[in-house]
Amino acid sequence: MENSEQSTISNNEEKNAQEIVVLRWGHRPQRDARLTTHVALTARALAASGFLLSDVVDKKMKETIEKVTRNWGGKFFFEMGTAWKSAVKDWKARGGVVVHLTAYGENIETSDVLNRIRRLRKKVMLLVGSQKVPAEFFSDEVSNFNVAVGNQPHSECAALAVFLDRFFEGKELAKEFKKAKIKILPQERGKKTAVEC
Amino acid sequence: MENSEQSTISNNEEKNAQEIVVLRWGHRPQRDARLTTHVALTARALAASGFLLSDVVDKKMKETIEKVTRNWGGKFFFEMGTAWKSAVKDWKARGGVVVHLTAYGENIETSDVLNRIRRLRKKVMLLVGSQKVPAEFFSDEVSNFNVAVGNQPHSECAALAVFLDRFFEGKELAKEFKKAKIKILPQERGKKTAVEC
Numbered sequence: 001m002e003n004s005e006q007s008t009i010s011n012n013e014e015k016n017a018q019e020i021v022v023l024r025w026g027h028r029p030q031r032d033a034r035l036t037t038h039v040a041l042t043a044r045a046l047a048a049s050g051f052l053l054s055d056v057v058d059k060k061m062k063e064t065i066e067k068v069t070r071n072w073g074g075k076f077f078f079e080m081g082t083a084w085k086s087a088v089k090d091w092k093a094r095g096g097v098v099v100h101l102t103a104y105g106e107n108i109e110t111s112d113v114l115n116r117i118r119r120l121r122k123k124v125m126l127l128v129g130s131q132k133v134p135a136e137f138f139s140d141e142v143s144n145f146n147v148a149v150g151n152q153p154h155s156e157c158a159a160l161a162v163f164l165d166r167f168f169e170g171k172e173l174a175k176e177f178k179k180a181k182i183k184i185l186p187q188e189r190g191k192k193t194a195v196e197c
Numbered sequence: 198m199e200n201s202e203q204s205t206i207s208n209n210e211e212k213n214a215q216e217i218v219v220l221r222w223g224h225r226p227q228r229d230a231r232l233t234t235h236v237a238l239t240a241r242a243l244a245a246s247g248f249l250l251s252d253v254v255d256k257k258m259k260e261t262i263e264k265v266t267r268n269w270g271g272k273f274f275f276e277m278g279t280a281w282k283s284a285v286k287d288w289k290a291r292g293g294v295v296v297h298l299t300a301y302g303e304n305i306e307t308s309d310v311l312n313r314i315r316r317l318r319k320k321v322m323l324l325v326g327s328q329k330v331p332a333e334f335f336s337d338e339v340s341n342f343n344v345a346v347g348n349q350p351h352s353e354c355a356a357l358a359v360f361l362d363r364f365f366e367g368k369e370l371a372k373e374f375k376k377a378k379i380k381i382l383p384q385e386r387g388k389k390t391a392v393e394c
Contacts, residue, residue: 034232038352045351072349104381104388109370111383138387149358150370151381152269154242155235158358161346162370165359173306173347173359184301184348186308190335191301 019123020167021091022160023052025084025137026130033061038157039128040065040078046164047172048126050077054084073180084127088142091125097144100127100137101159105146113147114166126163128156216320217364218288219357220249222281222334223327230258235354236325237262237275243361244369245323247274251281270377281324285339288322294341297324297334298356302343310344311363323360325353 022043027036036058040051044065053061057080065078088098097120106113117124127137136142149159164172177183185192219240224233233255237248241262250258254277262275285295294317303310314321324334333339346356361369374380382389 031231034228035235038232038354041349041351042355045347045349046355068350105383106385107370107383109367140386146384146386148381148383150242150372151383152238152242152374153265154238155354155358157235157352157354158239158243161352161355161358162362165362166367170306170363173304175347177349184345186302186304186345186348187343188303189337189343 018118018121019049020047020126020164021050021052021123022048022126022128023054023084023087024128024130025054025133027053027056027058028131029056029058029061032130033058035157036130037061037064039160041068042157042161043164044069044074044076046161047168047175048164049075050079052082052087053078053080054082054087057081071181073177073183074175075178088125088127091123096123096125098125098127098142099145099147099163100129100133100143101149101156101163102129102133102138102146103148103151103153103159104138105148107148107151108163108166109150113145117145117147118167124167126160128160130156215315215318215364216246217244217323217361218247218249218320219245219323219325220251220281220284221325221327222251222330224250224253224255225327226253226255226258229327230255232354233327234258234261236357238265239354239358240361241266241271241273243358244365244372245361246272247276249279249284250275250277251279251284254278268378270374270380271372272375285322285324288320293320293322295322295324295339296342296344296360297326297330297340298346298353298360299326299330299335299343300345300348300350300356301335302345304345304348305360305363306347310342314342314344315364321364323357325357327353 043051062078069076108114149162181196183194240248259275266273305311335343346359378393380391
């Protein structure tokens, strides 16, 4: 983890006690490029503070996401290459909690797990798997909570979106993305954007 | 559209006036296989009645989704190959409304668009694009509503998930999937399933 990136996390933490960062595990640059891009863009659009692509380096993806952030505004950090164990350990050492999104966990709708996480008032690292995750992810040494967005197989991208929407109580979709070069002006019909040259 | 599939839609319609089906446009079998699979699995897991892969045939995907449904239960139809225009026309002729998910549309959080859709008490076809969609999608000849899950670029899979979660008010994540061979028993830690042999 580079020092500059480390400081990005710290700055974000100071602003909001219950910020969320997303750690994506198991990315395979060729095979998962589009899906992981969708996961990262979802994290950004739904008001997570940043994205950690653990254990691998994918410069092309970093460029894609940072270009979106430059054009569409807001603050969003993209880190890559850190081993997931160090990232988790570091996060916890700095007072954060770790939430693993998995179909096997406590159901976000039928259990009180979301309230239990919110009540802690701590910053949250969301672990989002890709391929079959290591069994350790389920243990309390890694995850403080295992949360299921329904107990059916579907998509980490969908699970992440619903978690963020519920965690931020919908407000994330009204978030203003500062210093945007492109901005959509929502309408009933057609496509309208404001572009700053 | 085969007759057997047609009748699947009709059966589902009779049960619930505000059912949702998802029409996926612009699927390219090689390039989009995983992403479209995630979209279809999200539709199923979040209680849509079925999925139409418009304009193309992808037998492998059909097999994948139908296998998930056989194993994990519930009713979910998968159709493919119908031209999107016919599917939309047919849906409207049978009293349904069409909702196009697009970042350019009315914001689901800051506008009353979701309530306006709900109040109609009609079955909903959700148009989910992939590549750049035809301009016609935005017109009232095609879409009754253009809805944005936030006005930022992200993922059709994420947008679909948030739309379904809000439309069904979270109840979809507690849905029982009948005749399941595999069932997850949600827990705080570990993976537990009940398997019917």
